Amino acid sequence: MGAAHSPAPPPANRRLWVIIGVLAALLALAVIIIGVLWARGAPTPAATGGARPTPSATAAPSIAEPSAPSTGTASPAPGSSAAPGTPRPASCDELYSPEMVAAFGDMVLNPAWLDDPELDMKIGEDDPVLQGVIDANDSLLCQWAKPEGPSGAGVSTTVVWVDAADSATVQAHLADRGDDCFDQQGGLRCTTETFTEEGYFGESHFLRDGIWLATEYSSAGPEGYTLDMVDSLWPEG
Missing domain, CATH: 1.20.5 (Single alpha-helices involved in coiled-coils or other helix-helix interfaces)
Incomplete structure (x- = not known):
């Protein structure tokens, strides 16, 4: 086989x-x-010495929000809210005649130390009704004192621009609290004064044609102080 x-x-x-x-x-x-x-592409992890990077999400470019334009609004000038024709002194220097400035002797107008709010001296701070009217209206504060600091003597006047209603409120309040009020030089004048062992203290108020001159004084104040301001504001009489 x-x-x-x-x-x-x-x-x-x-x-x-x-x-x-x-x-x-x-x-x-x-x-x-x-x-x-x-071999022709990206290097291996061994060649880079670490793990192969992973692509991260690309952040969207930030767009800055436009800032609000500056208004550049300045504080209104004293008396800017006053009725047309009302006297509007731009500074305290316009309130006093050269003779009144000389009468104050070694006292000066608005010394720098009075900028301390704890030493503030102005009319109405002890009377909530008067202070309320001052705070609600345009005003100009003028103070006479020793240049070196507090001495217990000084004069403080606030020029307040008021409408008819606020003027009536002030007049009624001064009369109700017992001030001596009378007509003078085309306006209403109200005064009050107290004498003590430490000196004398008082207030003088004058209201006319949309202006209230509110003055507080302590052991100081030349004769004719209020009427000197009246003559400066209304030189025509």
């Missing part, structure tokens, strides 16, 4: 092995292509 031969694989099995061989070749080719592309 001759040598025995192995039977040939059936055709179906032969096709399966051919397909497997083709897929294996394609897979090997794909691995080679990926390796080449990777």
